Amino acid sequence: MNSPAAAVPSEIVQSPLPRLKITEIFLSLQGEADTAGWPTVFVRLTGCPLRCLYCDTEYAFHGGEWWDIDAIVAEVLQQGVRHVCVTGGEPLAQKRCLILLQKLCDAGLDVSLETSGALDIAGVDARVSRVVDLKTPDSGEVARNRLENLPLLTARDQLKFVICSRGDYEWARAMVAEHGLPARCTVFFSPSKSQVSARELADWIVADRLPVRFQMQLHKILWNDEPGR
Numbered sequence: 001m002n003s004p005a006a007a008v009p010s011e012i013v014q015s016p017l018p019r020l021k022i023t024e025i026f027l028s029l030q031g032e033a034d035t036a037g038w039p040t041v042f043v044r045l046t047g048c049p050l051r052c053l054y055c056d057t058e059y060a061f062h063g064g065e066w067w068d069i070d071a072i073v074a075e076v077l078q079q080g081v082r083h084v085c086v087t088g089g090e091p092l093a094q095k096r097c098l099i100l101l102q103k104l105c106d107a108g109l110d111v112s113l114e115t116s117g118a119l120d121i122a123g124v125d126a127r128v129s130r131v132v133d134l135k136t137p138d139s140g141e142v143a144r145n146r147l148e149n150l151p152l153l154t155a156r157d158q159l160k161f162v163i164c165s166r167g168d169y170e171w172a173r174a175m176v177a178e179h180g181l182p183a184r185c186t187v188f189f190s191p192s193k194s195q196v197s198a199r200e201l202a203d204w205i206v207a208d209r210l211p212v213r214f215q216m217q218l219h220k221i222l223w224n225d226e227p228g229r
């Protein structure tokens with residue numbers, strides 16, 4: 001059953017100033033997708049209109065501090081690494097996130113965006129690698145998937161399923177086949193921690209010879225979900 005849609009505070013969505021509400025900016029290792037293992041600066045935007053049952057970033061739903069977009073870019077650059085990941089929450093819930101992404105690309109950085117898949121990705125700068133979720137039934141938010149995003153995905157992008165159960169796996173497997181997803185972009189399947197064992201999911205993928213990449217989130221193995229890591 002879906003949880004009721006959570007509203008992102010209107011002052012976040014409608015801010016007229018070139019600034020964004022930020023929960024945290026920190027240096028760590030990228031824990032997932034194609035750039036896993038690279039030292040990466042994370043820019044975590046505040047707010048999310050979804051309420052996935054397994055969410056591990058609930059602390060980003062509220063609060064945060066306003067930052068000028070140019071100050072965010074300067075903070076990222078002074079960290080001295082090539083990779084930056086804009087994440088949340090749901091970063092696209094703040095419309096000026098698109099400006100931030102463009103400016104980070106203009107600064108010569110290797111930019112990725114982690115998004116829930118519930119909002120339109122069409123306006124994202126083409127230089128950005130988009131890491132898009134497809135929410136499974138057991139996430140509680142399957143009804144929020146914006147399937148119109150799927151034809152927009154390219155080889156630069158990645159699609160991510162977090163699998164909570166065998167039922168989720170079978171649903172995801174059917175979506176992969178129905179939409180021909182591996183021909184568009186890399187598809188990742190991750191086990192939802194404490195719901196499906198990593199080994200079980202790996203065995204299912206191998207048994208089905210599924211053309212997807214299994215992944216475990218490095219940052220959870222290394223730092224066990226500690227905020228800011």
Ligand code: SF4
Pocket residue numbers: 048049050051052054055056057058088089090116
């Ligand atoms: S989309 Fe991401 S941040 Fe939002 S509720 Fe789901 S897991 Fe949490």
